[in-house]
Amino acid sequence: MVALLDQQLIVLYLITLKLKETIEANLCIPQAKPIARPIPLGLYNPALRPLLTSQPLLLPPPPPPPPRPPPLPFDSPRIMSIIEKINQARQDEASSPWETLSIYRVPKCLRDVDQTAYTPKIVSLGPYHRGRRRFRTMDRHKWRSLYHALDRTSHDVRLYLDAARSLEVHARSCYEAPISMSSDDFVETLVLDSIFALELFRGVAREGFRGLGYSPNDPVFAVRGIMHSLQRDMIMLENQLPLFVLDWILALQLGFEPSDSYLVAPLALRFFNPLMPTDEILRPTASSGPLYEASSNGGALHCLDVFRRSLLPCPTPASIPRLTYRGKQFARPVAAPFPMPFSDACWLPIADKRRRQLIHCVGDLRDAGIKFRSRAGVQFWDIEFKDGVLYIPRLLIHDGTKSLFLNLIAFEQCHLECGNHITSYVTFMDNLINSDVDVGYLHANEIIEHWLGSDGEVADMFNWLCQEVVFDRHDCYLSGLSEEVNRYYNNKWNTLRASFNHKYFSNPWAFISLIAAVVLLLLTAAQTFYTVYPYYKPK
Incomplete structure (x- = not known):
């Protein structure tokens, strides 16, 4: 009786709901959003499932799509602004001499490590730091150098101004940042700074400052303490002049044909020789090849490039251009047996600090039995590993080595056409040196000679040199040597043998104790033998 009553109530409820929907549909009344209500208990009756499933499922209609905004007219301010920016980008791309860039602004990520290492202190060359208050005193001496050069050669200043004006376009293309200087100011800067640098180069060379007409007590053009500060400022990346401009001005002074003279590079090497981190004195030779050619087909670009090339093997090994952009570096695409669409998987990023580990530190290598010896008669980069001995040429460190x-490194990071020999060497030494103990051991073996305050300062210098530097240990001339050293280091027998030698053969008392222990062990074995032997074989 109760079940029948429930069925009647359910049927009445469904009929009422259907009638309500029909009335609302006829009256076009919008339906309200359905509200979740508890289902009556009678609906859970299995006997009513066929009745419920026979009813159509009513869903709310989908919302209409939002209307699309009308397209902006072509002459609207927004479209005109975008088109103007695209045209400006097209002009910048067409006018930017990417292939001739050689004098760069130091990236901010590198500059933040050490601001003073990239900023000149007493003299500026080129347009980057021109006009600053700190350089006004040296600017007066620049004009003095121009006066001496004109008085000595009896030339008209217009000869040099016309030559610089003919080179202006090419010279501007060597600088990375847009030069906002006017044509007259830029030409004046080229002439004034070139004459000043050439007077210093020639004065330090065989001619001497007296031969150029300067007084022995000259505050600048004399071999005295200020010369070291000038050398440090003039070797900085942002303080460079194009080498072809220097060659052209020097050729005019000496009466040579500018297109056939490459005379500045040997003079620059002689001038910057005190900054060399090696005992080897670099002298120009006839077989130096492209080092002293200021042409655009692989020759030196400026004095910093001349200095760098003189430190490298000769001839300079061909290097694969690295795809870099301001602190990011990417390897070449991986060759695939079938075409692949362009994606992130085609380019392998190598700006990873884990890839910068070439070798273990000196302390760990000593524990593995590796010895360190100084190597004479070779350049500072020429490191060799043979029979468990790491031969490292002597390195001279002074107060200007860090900036140098x-x-x-900044030039190798910015210029895509040069290799990374200096970066590789510095990274290798950074891996070797972790503390002042490592520096002290290398100093005791005549590998490092420094004039800093302590060994800790040398360790801090190397640990800071490679900050924010992009480097891949696989793209390094020391990668093969590092693999040999690491294989020797990972050999457990070498580690045990080194530990035994260090424990018992490094101290004479430890060696005497070892001998005594061996003798005692032999006597004990002999006593045991003579005690046991008569038991098995009596007389």
Whole structure:
């Protein structure tokens, strides 16, 4: 009786709901959003499932799509602004001499490591730092150098101005940042700075400052303490002049044909020789090849490039251009047996600090039995590993070495056409040196000679040189040597043998104790033998 009553109520409820929907549909009344209500208990009756499933499922209609905004007219301010920016980008791309860039602004990521290493202190060359208050005193001496050069050669200044004006377009294309200087100011800067640099180069060379007409007590053009500061400023990346401009001006001074003279590079090497991190004195030779050619087909670009090339093997090994962009570096695409669409998987990023580990530190290598010896008669980069001995040429460190290495590394990071020999060497030494103990051991073996305050300063210098530097250990001339050293280091027998030698043969008392222990062990074995032997074989 109760079940029948429930069925009647359910049927009445469904009929009422259907009637309500029909009335609302006829009256075009919008339906409200359905509200979730608890289902009556009678609906859970299995006998009512066929009745419920026979009813159509009513869903709310989907919302209409939002109307599309009308397209902006072509002459609207927004479209005109975008088109103007695209045209400006097209002009910048057409006018930017990417292939001739050689004098770069140091990237901010490198500059933040050490601001003073990239900024000149007493003299500026080129347009980057021109006009600053700190250089006004040296600007007066620049004009003095121009006066001496004109008085000595009896030339008209217009000869040099016309030559610089003919080179202006090419010279501007060598600088990375847009030069906002006017044509007259830029030409004046080229002439004034070139004459000043050439007077210093020639004065330090065989001619001497007296031969150029300067007083022995000249505050600048004399071999004295300020010369070291000038050398440090003039070797910086942002303080460079194109080498072809220097060659052209010097050729005019000496009466040579500008297109056939490459005389500045040997003079620059002689001038910057005190900054060399090696005992080897670099002298120009006839077989130096492209080092002293200022042409655009692989020759030196500026004085910093001349200095860098003099440190490298001769001839300079061909290097694969690295695809870099301001602190990011990517390897070449991986060859695939079938065409692949362009994606992130086609380019392998190598800006990973884990890839910068070439070798273990000196302390760990000593524990593995590797010895360190100084190597004489070779360049500082020529490192060799043979029979468990790592031969490293002597390295000279002074107060200008840090700035020198940082500018050389910055140039290798920015210029895509040069290799990374200096970066590889500095990274290798950074891996070797972790503390002042490592520096002290290398100093005791005559590998490092420094004039800094302590060994800790040398360790800090190497640990800071490679900050924010993009480097791949597989793209390094020391990668093969590092693999040999690591294989020797990972050999457990070498580690055990080194530990035994260090424990018992490094101290004479430890060696005497070892001998005594061996003798005692032999006597004990002999006593045991003579005690046991008569038991098995009596007389």
